[in-house]
Amino acid sequence: MKKFIVKAVGSFTSHLGISKALTATTTRETMAVAWPLLPPPLNSSSSSPITIRPTSTTSKPQLLFTNRTQSSKSKRGTVLITNATPNKNDNDNDKDSDSPAFNPFGFVTDNPSSRSAIQIEESPAEAGNVGQMLYRTEYKGKEYGSTIKSGKLRWFVRETGSVDSRRGTIVFLHGAPTQSFSYRNVMSQLSDLGFHCFAPDWIGFGFSDKPQPGYGFDYTEKEFHDGLDNLLDVLGVKSPFYLVVQGFLVGSYGLTWALQNPSRISKLAILNSPLTASSPVPGLFQQLRIPFFGEFTCQNAIMAERFIEAGSAYVLKLEKADVYRLPYLSSGGPGFALLEAARKVNFKSILTQIEDGFASERWDAPILVAWGLSDKYLPQSIAEEFQKRNPSVKLKLIEGAGHMPQEDWSTHKKFASSEKAWDNN
Numbered sequence: 421m422k423k424f425i426v427k428a429v430g431s432f433t434s435h436l437g438i439s440k441a442l443t444a445t446t447t448r449e450t451m452a453v454a455w456p457l458l459p460p461p462l463n464s465s466s467s468s469p470i471t472i473r474p475t476s477t478t479s480k481p482q483l484l485f486t487n488r489t490q491s492s493k494s495k496r497g498t499v500l501i502t503n504a505t506p507n508k509n510d511n512d513n514d515k516d517s518d519s520p521a522f523n524p525f526g527f528v529t530d531n532p533s534s535r536s537a538i539q540i541e542e543s544p545a546e547a548g549n550v551g552q553m554l555y556r557t558e559y560k561g562k563e564y565g566s567t568i569k570s571g572k573l574r575w576f577v578r579e580t581g582s583v584d585s586r587r588g589t590i591v592f593l594h595g596a597p598t599q600s601f602s603y604r605n606v607m608s609q610l611s612d613l614g615f616h617c618f619a620p621d622w623i624g625f626g627f628s629d630k631p632q633p634g635y636g637f638d639y640t641e642k643e644f645h646d647g648l649d650n651l652l653d654v655l656g657v658k659s660p661f662y663l664v665v666q667g668f669l670v671g672s673y674g675l676t677w678a679l680q681n682p683s684r685i686s687k688l689a690i691l692n693s694p695l696t697a698s699s700p701v702p703g704l705f706q707q708l709r710i711p712f713f714g715e716f717t718c719q720n721a722i723m724a725e726r727f728i729e730a731g732s733a734y735v736l737k738l739e740k741a742d743v744y745r746l747p748y749l750s751s752g753g754p755g756f757a758l759l760e761a762a763r764k765v766n767f768k769s770i771l772t773q774i775e776d777g778f779a780s781e782r783w784d785a786p787i788l789v790a791w792g793l794s795d796k797y798l799p800q801s802i803a804e805e806f807q808k809r810n811p812s813v814k815l816k817l818i819e820g821a822g823h824m825p826q827e828d829w830s831t832h833k834k835f836a837s838s839e840k841a842w843d844n845n
Contacts, residue, residue, distance in 0.1 A: 454569040456837075537674065561743030563604045564626065568620075570651045570841025572636050576627035577655065578604065578619040581611035588686070589657055592619035593648075593674035595667010595693065597704070597724045597758050599626030601743050602666075602827045615662070618655060622670045623647055625758030626747060632756070639761040641770070645672045645680065659684040660785075666691035666824065668797075669761060672770045682785065689788045692795045692823050693804040696775045701767050702727070702797050708762035718755035721748045740827075753831040780810040787813045792821030792828060 477525065500570035564578040578600050590610060592603040607617040621628040623637055631637045637647070662684050665674040671693050678685050694701070704727055708714040717723070724744040729735050736744070747754040777783065787810065791803040800817070807813045821828045 422569075428645060434772075445726055449691060477506075478709060502706060506692050520761065522532055534802055536679070558738065560731075560746065561601045561817070563601075564607060564735060565600075565627065567627075568651065568654060570654045571632070573623055573647065574629045575647075576600070577608060577620040577651070579617065580607045581614075581616035583656075584701065585611070585614055585616035587614035588662060588663040589616045589618070590658060592617065592664045593666070593671060594619070594622065594625070595665075595671030596622075596625065596761065597668035598667060598824070599724075599747070601626065601740075602824055603664075606826045620648075620651060624754065624761060625670065628748075628754035630751075630757045632753075633760045638695060638764070639757060640764050641673055641676065645677045648674075648677055660686035662687050662689065664689040664691065666826065668694060668702065669765055669808050672765075672767075672774065675774050676770060676777075679773060679783075682783065685785050687786045689789070689790060691790050691825050692792050694771055694798060695776070695789075695802055697768065697772045698770055698805070699798060699802050702731075705762050705765075705767075706761050714759055714763070718759040719752055721745055721757075725756075728824060728827065731795060732796045732824065732828050733820070734822065734828055736827075775806070775809065778806070778810055778813075780812060783810065788816065789813055790816045790818060792818050792820040792823060792825040794820060794828075 440494055464480065562576075564580050565576055566579070568575045568577045590607075592600065592607065594600050599621045603617075603619040607619055611617050624630050624639060629637075633639060661684065663674070663678055665671055665678070665688070675690070675693065678688060704717070704723070707717045720726075722741075722745055724747075725736055725741040778787065789803050789806065791800060792801055793800060803815055803817075807815050818825050
């Protein structure tokens with residue numbers, strides 16, 4: 421099969437012409453590209469090649485669109501995550517390659533970024549439908565996890581270490597719109613250091629149940645608190661324990677739960693989270709609160725990965741993006757759960773509770789704030805203002821980390837090592 425290299429310059433109609441030429445060239449196949457997913461039209465000052473190339477003499481053409489003239493390696497680091505306990509397969513998956521990784525969804529590729537590239541390696545007629553795509557990814561991202569029944573609801577909970585761990589129990593709570601998957605590396609490292617670790621997916625998120633609002637769960641602060649209480653009882657978590665919290669909305673509910681249960685917390689670690697009444701609220705949550713527009717926004721299958729990448733200096737590798745995307749591709753439930761939670765929350769009230777509740781005269785347990793300096797949502801000043809209200813707070817700044825230090829780069833190692841700071845309190 422011949423190798424075609426087509427130089428694309430100009431308007432969107434140029435892409436259409438290429439599509440027709442490609443269709444005419446492939447006699448028994450149809451390669452359909454979803455036009456809304458294409459990158460912006462290329463102009464004369466930033467044109468890049470559109471390359472159609474076979475991977476072998478018998479394979480089908482590969483179509484790669486990109487509007488960047490430099491590779492991701494030349495612009496920023498490409499190693500975003502280092503497994504805490506790497507194995508051969510993990511190393512193989514994370515190894516950089518000259519050829520882009522296969523992406524069954526066509527939404528994102530790790531070369532160079534999900535924000536600017538689309539890769540379709542096989543003809544959609546051959547690659548399969550959405551059901552087949554989900555089949556290829558449905559077992560991804562469940563490291564250390566199992567389903568736990570608590571009342572009428574099923575929680576997906578990750579666990580490392582054991583009941584006999586000598587240094588106690590740590591409970592990790594994620595924020596919206598993410599999931600406990602972000603803690604997998606930190607949990608592995610801390611269990612090696614002698615801790616027993618739990619990280620649940622909140623109801624409505626990740627691999628936990630997503631009940632329809634009004635049918636067993638209404639996505640209010642009180643229901644999230646009650647659900648966490650019941651889950652901790654089912655897991656047999658003994659008080660007091662270490663609590664780690666990160667993120668918006670349900671992450672904030674984790675902090676207000678701590679304020680209502682101070683005797684259950686021995687030490688508290690906070691990763692990048694809104695901590696003051698002046699903390700900005702990302703546009704995603706504002707969009708979700710707009711009638712009709714919110715219903716559209718919540719069904720964006722790549723919402724979670726885009727949210728993570730927008731808050732960091734790094735892009736997610738494809739195999740990680742798959743996991744954050746999977747719940748929103750599986751059904752409409754996760755999106756509508758997030759929509760309901762976003763419309764029920766009173767951000768001003770919640771953030772005022774947090775700002776006042778953790779002041780030095782009201783909170784006694786040691787607090788570690790591990791803060792990624794490259795957070796695009798929350799500036800460093802939020803952490804510093806929080807510390808001023810409670811001077812006993814230990815603030816650890818993490819260079820290179822963004823909104824999710826536990827996921828970015830190799831910073832999960834830095835956070836894991838910072839647990840020593842608790843021992844010094």
